[in-house]
Amino acid sequence: MRTSIGIPLVAAAVMVSSLLASPGQAGELTRGEMLSASCSGCHGTDGKSPGAIPDISGKSADYIRTSLEDFRSGQRDSTVMGRHAKGYTDEEIRLIAEYFERQK
Amino acid sequence: MTHLTRRNFVRMMAAAGAASSVLGWPIVSLAGKAEGRVVVVGGGFGGASCAKYLSKLAPGLDVTLVERDSRYITCPFSNAVLAGLYDLDYITHGYDALQQSHGVKVVHDSATGIDPEAKTVSLAGGSTLQYDRLVVSPGIDIQWGAIEGYDQAASERIPHAWIAGSQTMILRKQLEEMPDGGVVIIAAPRNPFRCPPGPYERASLIAHYLKQAKPRSKILIYDAKGKFSKQPLFEQGWQALYPGMVEWISESDGGAIEGVDAGNMTVQPTFGDPQKADVINLIPPQKAGAIAHTAGLTGDGAWCPVNQRTFESTVHKDIHVIGDAAIANPMPKSGFAASSQGKVCAMSIAASLSGQEMPDPSYVNTCYSLIGPDYGISVAAVYRMGESGIVAVEGAGGVSPKDASEAFRRTEARYSVGWYQSITSDIWA
Ligand SMILES: Cc1cc2nc3c(=O)[nH]c(=O)nc-3n(C[C@H](O)[C@H](O)[C@H](O)COP(=O)(O)OP(=O)(O)OC[C@H]3O[C@@H](n4cnc5c(N)ncnc54)[C@H](O)[C@@H]3O)c2cc1C
Numbered sequence: 145m146r147t148s149i150g151i152p153l154v155a156a157a158v159m160v161s162s163l164l165a166s167p168g169q170a171g172e173l174t175r176g177e178m179l180s181a182s183c184s185g186c187h188g189t190d191g192k193s194p195g196a197i198p199d200i201s202g203k204s205a206d207y208i209r210t211s212l213e214d215f216r217s218g219q220r221d222s223t224v225m226g227r228h229a230k231g232y233t234d235e236e237i238r239l240i241a242e243y244f245e246r247q248k
Numbered sequence: 249m250t251h252l253t254r255r256n257f258v259r260m261m262a263a264a265g266a267a268s269s270v271l272g273w274p275i276v277s278l279a280g281k282a283e284g285r286v287v288v289v290g291g292g293f294g295g296a297s298c299a300k301y302l303s304k305l306a307p308g309l310d311v312t313l314v315e316r317d318s319r320y321i322t323c324p325f326s327n328a329v330l331a332g333l334y335d336l337d338y339i340t341h342g343y344d345a346l347q348q349s350h351g352v353k354v355v356h357d358s359a360t361g362i363d364p365e366a367k368t369v370s371l372a373g374g375s376t377l378q379y380d381r382l383v384v385s386p387g388i389d390i391q392w393g394a395i396e397g398y399d400q401a402a403s404e405r406i407p408h409a410w411i412a413g414s415q416t417m418i419l420r421k422q423l424e425e426m427p428d429g430g431v432v433i434i435a436a437p438r439n440p441f442r443c444p445p446g447p448y449e450r451a452s453l454i455a456h457y458l459k460q461a462k463p464r465s466k467i468l469i470y471d472a473k474g475k476f477s478k479q480p481l482f483e484q485g486w487q488a489l490y491p492g493m494v495e496w497i498s499e500s501d502g503g504a505i506e507g508v509d510a511g512n513m514t515v516q517p518t519f520g521d522p523q524k525a526d527v528i529n530l531i532p533p534q535k536a537g538a539i540a541h542t543a544g545l546t547g548d549g550a551w552c553p554v555n556q557r558t559f560e561s562t563v564h565k566d567i568h569v570i571g572d573a574a575i576a577n578p579m580p581k582s583g584f585a586a587s588s589q590g591k592v593c594a595m596s597i598a599a600s601l602s603g604q605e606m607p608d609p610s611y612v613n614t615c616y617s618l619i620g621p622d623y624g625i626s627v628a629a630v631y632r633m634g635e636s637g638i639v640a641v642e643g644a645g646g647v648s649p650k651d652a653s654e655a656f657r658r659t660e661a662r663y664s665v666g667w668y669q670s671i672t673s674d675i676w677a
């Protein structure tokens with residue numbers, strides 16, 4: 145078995161390095177996607193909102209991150225976002241913001 | 249390489265991906281390679297979310313959704329239909345988009361049995377579906393017989409309206425036909441039950457209707473509990489919008505109902521006199537949908553025990569249970585929670601069928617309630633997996649502020665409609 149997996153391992157490593165996936169590309173299951181799924185119930189699939197709740201798809205990661213931080217600290221008023229933003233760490237907010245920036 | 253199965257190869261690729269990241273290369277994408285047959289039973293908030301997100305996360309999977317009805321009528325906003333604010337069409341959704349835009353095979357049939365050894369689901373129409381992973385999201389069934397005198401026949405006269413559709417319309421018609429000055433009784437059950445704030449939102453929106461159409465009428469809420477969801481906010485709202493119209497009777501004051509008489513239109517509390525009413529809405533005790541019991545997924549109880557990280561049943565391997573039917577407390581039995589669980593479950597299945605590690609789950613819920621068309625309140629929570637199960641993130645979530653302005657309540661009412669549009673499009677569009 146040891147020898148028989150040697151070759152595919154190398155082959156896989158070559159494929160790996162040639163794919164060079166950016167986060168979330170082609171089906172990699174990422175933390176960013178898991179965390180962002182918590183937002184789509186209100187903001188729509190991938191942040192594309194059909195109704196009164198703001199659309200956040202494709203907004204800049206900076207804007208989304210700053211908004212969440214300000215909702216969380218109370219610097220920015222909200223009806224419900226403050227209560228949600230408090231559920232995420234800085235690192236998680238960064239991953240979420242990057243996810244929605246990519247949804248054009 | 250001869251005895252290397254495809255599955256093992258995928259696993260190895262994953263290992264290679266992990267190894268390469270150690271060497272400083274990025275982790276490879278693999279879920280495109282996810283293969284297998286996933287069958288989802290139940291196309292409501294939990295099941296339809298899970299099916300859609302399975303095909304979104306892992307387009308290679310063969311996903312089949314089994315749903316009894318050709319269209320789905322949501323309980324969310326059915327209280328607004330009772331009040332005449334929306335019609336039934338507004339809360340009715342179809343399965344075309346899941347089928348045509350998301351590649352989910354939709355089979356309109358009833359699942360009648362599950363064989364966890366053979367990994368098959370049998371359908372009332374006679375066919376059998378083979379699965380690698382099964383997701384069960386059948387919602388609730390009424391515990392007929394838990395309240396004396398309450399059976400299916402009685403529910404035509406005394407609707408529960410806790411599964412939306414014809415029951416909703418029976419109750420609506422009775423409200424339209426009752427006299428001004430009449431009495432409406434809403435009987436709320438003990439925990440746990442579907443939609444903890446639901447009975448109180450219903451009382452509010454019926455009050456909204458009666459205030460305009462039959463202002464001398466009264467609503468009595470008989471409750472089998474001593475307190476209820478968002479209670480201070482509801483009581484404040486009733487005081488502001490419907491003074492004197494809504495009366496809540498706690499369990500300790502004789503609020504628990506043990507029997508009904510559909511002929512005489514009375515309810516019998518556990519103590520005290522029977523009470524007559526013009527309209528009775530009995531919300532009876534509930535249990536997981538029938539197929540969960542048939543398949544043994546409930547164990548000894550009324551609801552299904554699951555691994556709260558993956559929603560895999562603790563009774564049967566490779567079968568996941570989500571939504572109202574599952575034991576997922578502290579998450580409430582809500583559509584939002586069912587949908588969130590459907591997504592987490594989809595992640596866990598996509599990961600397992602592609603040899604990837606599942607990202608740590610994150611779950612969420614918000615229950616909006618309308619006290620009037622321009623008066624909304626909410627309760628929210630964000631959840632993570634703790635040592636022994638789901639826990640709410642401390643410091644996050646909570647209810648709308650008690651001292652909010654009229655403008656704040658109006659904004660939340662508007663966002664409540666926005667939420668409905670977003671979540672229904674996230675699931676069925
Ligand atoms: C009055 C009221 C108001 C509510 N308001 C809200 C709200 O504002 N927000 C909120 O988040 N939640 C709300 N809810 C709760 C919400 O409706 C439920 O929590 C949600 O529907 C649960 O989703 P589920 O997938 O578990 O079950 P369901 O949505 O009930 O879906 C189950 C599906 O499975 C199908 N099915 C069952 N058995 C079989 C079988 N054997 N074969 C094939 N198909 C089968 C059924 O036909 C159904 O379509 C409300 C509930 C009520 C009663």
